[in-house]
Amino acid sequence: MRDADDAGVPAAAEDAPRRRWRDLAILVPVFGTFALMPPLIAIPLGWGALGGVPAIVLYVFGVWAALILVAARLAGALTPRSGAER
Amino acid sequence: MTPAVEFALVAALGYVALLFAVAYWGDRRARIGRTGWLRSPLVYTLSISIYCTSWTFYGAVGSAARSGLEFATIYLGPTLVFVGWWVLLRKLVRIGRTQRITSIADLISSRFGKSEALGALVTLIAVAAATPYIALQLKAVTISYQVIAGVPLDHADFRAGFWVAVAMAAFTILFGTRNVDANERHHGVVAAIALEALVKLFALLAVGAFVVFGLFDGPGALFATAPPGFLQAEEVFGPRWVTLVGLSAAAILCLPRQFQVIVVENEDERHVATASWLFPAYLFLSSLFTLPIAVAGMTLLPSGADPDMYVLTLPLMADAEALALFVFLGGFSSATSMIIVSSIALSTMVSNHIVAPLALRLARERARTSGDVRRLLLTSRRIAIATLILLGFLYFRVSGASDALAAIGLIAFVGVAQFLPSLLGGLYWPQANRRGALWGLTAGFLMWMYTLGLPSLEDGGPLGADTLLHGPFGIALLRPQALFGLDGLDPLVHATFWSLAANALLFIAGSLSREPHPLEWLQARQFVDVFRGGADVGARERTRVQRIATSEELFILAQRILGAEPAQDLFDAFARRQGISAGLPMPTEDLIGDLERRLAGSVGAASARAMMAQVAGGEEVSFDELVSIADETARIMRYSQALERKSDELETAARQLREANAQLREIDRQKDDFLSQVSHEVRTPMTAIRSFSEILRTSPDLDSTQARRFVNIIHDESIRLTRLLDVILDLRVVERGEIPITLEPVDPDAVLDVALETCEGLRGEAPVRVVCGTRAGGARVEADPDRLRQVFINLLSNAVRHNDKDAVEITVKSRVRDGRYEAVIGDNGPGVPAEHRDRVFSIFSATWTKGGHKGAGLGLAISRGIMRRMGGDLTLDAGRPGQGARFRVTLPTTTEEPPP
Structure with missing residues (x-):
């Protein structure tokens, strides 16, 4: 991704964890798209129900919630310290 | 009128009054500078939630009742875009802030060489897509009002829709056109929108909880009553599913009102990080009870009931009238907030990209007075707001009886999705140029109209039912809903495929067909490389683009657009920056560039450039200069690396030279010492030899013993001298490594x-x-x-x-x-x-x-x-x-x- 290397210069050592978060930030929407698109999404149709709620409903909302949680963690890790970002 | 009608009417009027009060309060707080709460990431996220209009408030349940999980696609697309904020949204917001972008039309126009034509085209498409969308909101308000007031639904009662339209137009004109700079937030509007976002969310949650736990014993019992096979249809996850996720993802970026709240009104990039999870969470919560409400509606309500109104009819059926009223207000909120922000965004586009360029052309010779452009912009925006809402109402009035409105939300999505190729291309592909954008947008727009927009009207609108069925002039290959024989697809998927395919293809072909013009290239660098010092290119550009204007002319221009007082403040700030305590600043290129950017925040980049050209001459860049600008960053980087290497080498060489020099000096000193030593050594015997031979020569009466002694001394000294010379000779031999040695x-x-x-x-x-x-x-x-x-x-x-x-x-x-x-x-x-x-x-x-x-x-x-x-x-x-x-x-x- 073009944005990923926007630092331009090799990041300092303390930025290494941030770099991994950044790579994850790029991959999360990709994972989400895979999980929510056919053929993957049609699989839980055959799983029946869980506590009366169809598995497919639980699957869609589960993936959705997982994306939100990961995004919340990512936002915390990637939020630029005020003014520090170029 | 029944009492129930009056009560609903009173509630709606009271709610509108509350909105005015909140907006007034927000504006007042902003004016006295207490905006802390209004500038929080939470309010930013809540304002993005205008994505959830009445179409989703009521229609999601309807969609769920008809097609099960399909309703979720409308929220999953935006969720994916927001959790992937790092890739796209971050760049979009950064560009919007650095370039002072006023709308999506301004973004596309600005990126492709500040083109007036592109700005007008994008505005046209946006208006065409938004008008039915506004009509949809008015319809939803009208129907929900009829439902809660108990008016039969067999014919639409347009009065409610009309008065809502009037009230929203008044509200928007009052609070949405306070300042001419689009980047300045309308704090009153933001406060009202945030309130509405909360009302609609809590209304949905309340009715959802009521249905699941009040009417049923929890979700398990509820889903048990679902019709057999509901939610088990595999065909839901087909091409339509993929298309809808993609369309909604495009819509969250390309809808003018979303662009307005996400990019234009963004005040802090860190807010995007918060919204990246908070907005999906908002969508998640508002969708949580959609399926249960749909199932409950199908189970409990008579089969003829409109699924789009389940949200409202379920509490009414259960005699929970207070809840029903709350739900009505929630739906009302989602409609009004959409109308308010849409009309603000669209009016900015209309005034900046249609009215301003026209006025510039027509009023070229007219006298220019302070604030005239500002007045023109604000007036045109107010008129545009009223016109757009009125257009929406007329559309609703004309097509109100048909069911076609139900599909309008998605039709609008396909329309604005036409911006996507130009938007993404503009952000990531430097070669993309104006021709490509014009070709692509035009093709996409026409294709959208032909395959989706017009067929959605009753009897195909101007096309006619015959064309719809058999193709124009009977050419079956050109049937709008089975273009080139692509039959059997869902009309929405069909239209999305053809319009976006034509759009993207022509965008690429047009962009490749010619080199970008200099200004396009410059803008491309500033957009594509925004994270790699692209903005600095602008700073360098100014030193190359030679524009000459007097400070007075610039000041007059600023006054015309910004008004007298803001212009004075701005120029005072410029002067202070230049170190001038009183009077006008110097008209440097820096200042001209800065001013143009500032003006672009009000009138859009294309108009700002045109107006600046009137006083300061065109922003012309020669091709040679362009090439050098474009390559500058890369070249400087190469240079500095090479220089660094060179200087390292030079330093090493210099150090070696210094060492060698020190050695040489030392050797030289040793040689000097040696020479003086040798001369001394040679001199001592020589002195003796000379003085004794002198005595021998000048004293003929010297006795022989004495003479002999003297001669001996001379002899000894000669031997010593010879030995010394031998040693020196040896030394030279050793030096050359020529000592004869027999081992x-x-x-x-x-x-x-x-x-x-x-x-x-x-x-x-x-x-x-x-x-x-x-x-x-x-x-x-x-x-x-x-x-x-x-x-x-x-x-x-x-x-x-x-x-x-x-x-x-x-x-x-x-x-x-x-x-x-x-x-x-x-x-x-x-x-x-x-x-x-x-x-x-x-x-x-x-x-x-x-x-x-x-x-x-x-x-x-x-x-x-x-x-x-x-x-x-x-x-x-x-x-x-x-x-x-x-x-x-x-x-x-x-x-x-x-x-x-």
Whole structure:
């Protein structure tokens, strides 16, 4: 991704964890798209129900919630310290 | 009118009044500078939630009742875009902030060379897509009002829709056109929108909880009543699913109102990070009860009931009237907030990209007065707001009876999705240019109209039912809903495919068909490379684009657009920055560029450029300059790397040179010392010889004894002179490595003994004691015995001569170790100072010998030269000061016997 290397210069050592978060930030929407698109999404149709709620409903909302949680963690890790970002 | 009608009416009016009050309060707080709460990431996220319009508030349940999980696609697309904010949204927001983008039309126009044509085209598409969308909101309000008021639904009661339209137009004009700079937030509007976002969310949650836990015993019991096969249809996850997720993802970026709240009104990039999870969470919560409400509606309500109104009819059926009223207000909120922000965003686009360019052309010769452009912009925005809402109402009035409105939300999505190729291309592809964007947008727009927009109207609208069924002029291949024979697809998927395919293809083809123009290239760099110093290109650009204007002209221009007071403030700030305390700032290129950018925040980049051109001349860039600008960053980086390498090399070379120079200086100094030493040495015998021969010459009556003595002195001195010259000659020979040496097996200890004997004669004034230590005994080495003796003698005589003690003591030891013969000759003299350790062996080390009478000090250099020629070495042991010097002679041993 073009944005990923926007630092331009090799990041300092303390930025290494941030770099991994950044790579994850790029991959999360990709994972989400895979999980929510056919053929993957049609699989839980055959799983029946869980506590009366169809598995497919639980699957869609589960993936959705997982994306939100990961995004919340990512936002915390990637939020630029005020003014520090170029 | 029944009492229920009046109550709903009162509630709606009261709610609108509340909105006005909140907006007024927000504006007041902003004016006295207390905006802390209004600038929080939470409010930013809540304002993004205008994505959830009444179409989703009511329609999601309807969609769920008809197609199960399909309703979720509308929220999953935006969720994916927001959790992937790092990839796209971050860049979009950064560009929006650095370029002071006022709308999506401005973004596309600005990116492709500040093109007026593109701005107008995008505005046109946006208006075409939004008008039915606004109509949809009015319809939803009208129907929900009819439902809650108990008015039969067989014909629409347009009064409610009309008054809502009037109230929203008034609200938007009042609070949405306060300032001309689109980047400045409308704090009143934001406060009202945030409130509405909360009302609609809590309304949905309340009705959801009521249905699941009030009407049923939890979700399990509820889903058990679902019709068999509901939610089990595999065809839901087909092409339509993929298309809808993609469309909604595009819509969250391309809908003018979303662009307005996400990009234009963004105040802090960190808010995007918060919204990246908070907005999906909002969507998640508002969708949580959609399926349960749909299932409950299908189970509990008569089969003829409108699924789109389940949210409202379920509480009404259960006689929960307060809840129903709350839900009605929630739906009302979602409709009004969409209308407010949509009309603000669209009016900005209309005024900046249609009215302003036209006015510029028409009023070229007219007198220019302070604030005239500002008045024009604000007036045109107010008129545009009223017109757009009125258009929406008319659309609703005309097509209100048909069911076609239900699909309008998605039709609008496909319309605005036409911006996507130009938007993404503009953000990531530098080669993308105006021609490509124009071609792509035009093709996409026409295709959208032909395949989706027009067929959605009753009987295909102007196309006619015949064309819809059999194609224009009976050409079946061109049927709008089965273009080129692509039959059997869902109309939405069909239209999305053809419009976006044509759009993207022509966008790429157009962009590749010619080189970008200079200004396009410049803008491309600033957009594509926004994270890699793209913004700095603009700063450099200004120094190359030569525009000349007087400060007065610029000031007048600023006054016309911003109004007198803001212009004065702005120019005061400019002057302060230039260090001028009073009066107008200097009209530098920096200032012109800055001013244009500031004006672009009000009128859009294209109009700002055109207006600036009127006073300051065109922003023309020659191609050569362009190339150099474009390559500048890369070139500077290459240069600086090369320079760094060069300077490293130079530094190394310089250091080596400095070292070499220091060595040379040292050698030069040693040579000077040596020369003075030698001259001194030569001079002493010469003086003696000259003075004695002088006496002999001038004193004929000298007695023979005396004369003989004198001649002896002359003779001795001559010999001394000769010896000295011999030594110097030896030195030169050693220097060239030309000492004649004949190697033969010898017993080194024997040579050492001979040397010791020879040195007996050297002992003069001071008593010398030779201490003989252990001997190697019977060692054999390859050496030239004469030269080896010379070396030993030299060392022994040094030991005596350089001794300051009254009793000289010389230690002589030898041994064989590791196949090498070693002889050590030590003395009890002062030793060699550490700093001279290396120099004693150098050729010009004469200084070491303090007293000139003791020889030129060449011996050690020559001796070492000799030893090395014989394969051995002469070294000086490191010793403590005051312990005397210990010289070590080493030679490789051999097994050959000495000749008899």
